[in-house]
Amino acid sequence: MGQQQLLLIVLGVIIVGIAIVVGINLFSASSLEANRDGVVADNMNLAALAQQFYKKPTELGGGNNTFTGFTIPTNLASTANGAYTAVVAAQSVVITGKGVVQNSAGK
Numbered sequence: 001m002g003q004q005q006l007l008l009i010v011l012g013v014i015i016v017g018i019a020i021v022v023g024i025n026l027f028s029a030s031s032l033e034a035n036r037d038g039v040v041a042d043n044m045n046l047a048a049l050a051q052q053f054y055k056k057p058t059e060l061g062g063g064n065n066t067f068t069g070f071t072i073p074t075n076l077a078s079t080a081n082g083a084y085t086a087v088v089a090a091q092s093v094v095i096t097g098k099g100v101v102q103n104s105a106g107k
Helices: 003-055
Strands: 082-088 093-099
Touching: 003 082, 003 093
Parallel strands: none
Antiparallel strands: 082 093
């Protein structure tokens, strides 16, 4: 093999290596974004359930204009997207979700 052919092979290997690294980075960024969107959707669903509880009369298993007694249903406390907790006060609920996919900083 000539020197020019060896140089082209080395250059080709370097380009393929760079393309693989870029592809892995794009996949990981897309995975993080998709998980984040899923956590937001789950939080919106849980917020809707909390609103339903708030507006429903006590006789029907609701809060009768209070969030006291609201809990996240066990089947929704942990999903494929993440885990969720709720801090409940009489007139407010804070729902926190932690996704299963994390960035390099662990967030």
